Amino acid sequence: MAHWLVKSEPFKYSWDQFVKDGRTHWDGVRNHQAAKNLKTMAVGDRVFFYHSNEGLEIVGIAEVVATAYPDPSDPAGRFVMVDLKPVTPVKAPLTLKRIKDDPVLSEMQLVKQSRLSVCPVTDDQWAYACGLMGVEA
């Protein structure tokens, strides 16, 4: 099982809204590298839900419930989206500052390529981050 991190600006689509919805289409991705990551996702993959711009922290865990299919919000029909559902909020949100200060987590693609909105998380990073956030890996 692979692990991922997706970003959302909380004033556009927050974790709370995600929980209310119960399931969502992860649409609107317009970056080819991010789209490639979406296409690699498998059902059952776990995903960190990160609040960008405001919050700047991982606030919850999501799960992939549908693999990539065409994103209807893309008029050119080139980009894809996946479906995600919330699994659990984290007990202790993991801030970007904490991530950057950590020798293990500062290697995350989240840090190295800050503009990428869908990025992979290694198994080691996943397990370690889950430990810090008080959730089971």
Next chain:
DNA sequence: GCCAACGTTGGC
């Protein structure tokens, strides 16, 4: 509000 990173567009 600013700026760095970086992707895209368009002229040549």
Next chain:
DNA sequence: GCCAACGTTGGC
């Protein structure tokens, strides 16, 4: 095919 201009993302 190069590169300048420009737009967007996202941290600070």
